[in-house]
């Protein structure tokens with residue numbers, strides 16, 4: 355049977371799950387943006403897009419050329435869609451409204467235009483992460499940061515594109531998680547998986563162990579038990595992966611289970627974690643929960659965190675429910 359295109363899938367979702375027309379239109383414009391980003395990423399050195407941009411983002415991080423290019427593509431492709439009232443991006447200090455030349459729409463979009471930037475120059479997996487919130491009070495011209503400061507449970511859509519051996523678009527509209535594979539020969543995304551679930555148990559964990567001496571006690575205890583394998587309290591051996599791109603870790607977990615951890619550490623004691631709540635942790639947490647997994651900051655459900663700043667950071671423990679519950683339990687007993 356012929357595979358369903360993204361457009362055909364959205365027509366079905368509108369009919370069977372009442373997905374609003376503007377949300378379907380927004381997903382199509384996000385997919386177009388990801389196709390354009392994929393084209394730049396795939397050309398790499400041939401397009402002169404590798405290396406540093408010579409600028410810094412709001413996080414004080416040096417921007418890669420592709421960070422800046424991907425941000426421009428995400429803004430440029432989505433602004434004319436008539437579905438948005440505003441944007442927020444890891445690469446932009448302030449939130450942005452929609453230029454007066456374009457109609458406004460009922461949604462806000464937040465994104466990390468290129469996650470895993472440290473992988474760009476080594477040809478390792480990178481991706482685009484996006485989150486869609488309702489604009490408070492409906493479509494309007496003058497959005498402020500306050501409009502974006504909604505808990506992750508308010509998201510109406512979330513997902514990522516992963517640029518790797520295949521280019522895949524994975525997202526949820528609140529009715530489960532579906533994955534689409536890009537066919538460059540025809541320029542289409544085709545539905546290749548739906549109703550994706552995360553196995554409750556796993557023997558695979560992902561954390562950057564070089565930071566071990568900086569972790570809090572519960573994380574040190576948890577990882578020590580995993581490393582003890584069948585000789586320790588967990589009674590089984592574990593495998594480890596670290597791709598240094600959250601989208602790749604999330605994709606592996608959605609493909610075969612696992613737990614991904616980026617905890618708070620004492621390198622910067624005031625910082626609750628490295629990952630950003632609004633456009634990394636929240637969209638990934640919605641995907642995990644829609645697939646039957648879990649996502650906490652060690653103590654509470656990430657999706658219930660009330661944001662105070664659009665670029666605020668958070669600790670992330672996400673994936674197979676048994677492991678996330680176990681390590682969250684270690685934190686709660688210590689707290």
Ligand code: AFP
Pocket residue numbers: 415468469470471472473562598599600601616628629
């Ligand atoms: P970059 O986009 O700056 O490479 O950061 C990627 C990321 O935010 C997340 O995608 C990775 O899981 C994590 O950082 C990797 O962090 P380390 O480089 O500290 O391992």
